[in-house]
Amino acid sequence: MNNPFLPSAKKDYKDLSAEEQGERTAQSIMAFVASCPGKAILSLGTGYALGGLFGFFMASMAYDTPMGQSYSAPSMTSLPLRQQMKIQLSDMWGRTKSSAKNFAKLGFYFSGVECVIESLRGKSDLWNGALAGCVTGGGLAVKTGPTNALVGCAGFAAFSTAIDMYMKSENGKPPANDYDE
Structure with missing residues (x-):
């Protein structure tokens, strides 16, 4: 006999209707997103994506020589176009990855620490x-x-x-x- 004052036992996932399965999945996702690890992981991914876009943009706006290379203007321009493009694209890729990692790390640490502080302080x-x-x-x-x-x-x-x-x-x-x- 079911007690009306106690919550009913959870049905097995396969026994639920499609709507109930969708509702339970949505509740699970929302519970994960609201948790401190969930917030930190979401910030990690978002920071990586935004950092990559920022790094790509900043690398494309750099008018100096490629990072870590000791090319002078005459020697760089004397290279074939394909070689110049290869050097510049590898430089852009390196800057994009570096910026993406830094933004991801920053977002992960900050959001994780903020969530823990908010949980502790209430x-x-x-x-x-x-x-x-x-x-x-x-x-x-x-x-x-x-x-x-x-x-x-x-x-x-x-x-x-x-x-x-x-x-x-x-x-x-x-x-x-x-x-x-």
Whole structure:
């Protein structure tokens, strides 16, 4: 006999209708996305994609010689076009990968730390981003010394706070209508 005050036992997935299977799958996905590991993994992937686009764009705008190469302008221009393209494309690919990895690492650390801080504090406010920015910025710069770690902490915390303040601000009410009275 079923107790009306207790939740019913979950049916096996194969015994569910298509709608119920879709609902359970959506609930599982939403639970993963709301978890700290889920947020960190999503930031890792998003950071990699955006970092790759940013790195590709910045590499395409570089007017200097390819990174890590010691080509002078006359020697580079004396190479056949195919060789020049090969050198430049390999340079672009290297810069794209480097930027993608850096953005992915930054997004992964920041979102993971912010989620953990938010879970520990039980609040969602500007301090979470500021503390996560400090931990992330300081942590990424700690290998270069305590002064740089302090600057990284302060800089990333300030940047994170500024972005959070902008994203949470209300830039004025929308107009009540499209015409002037």
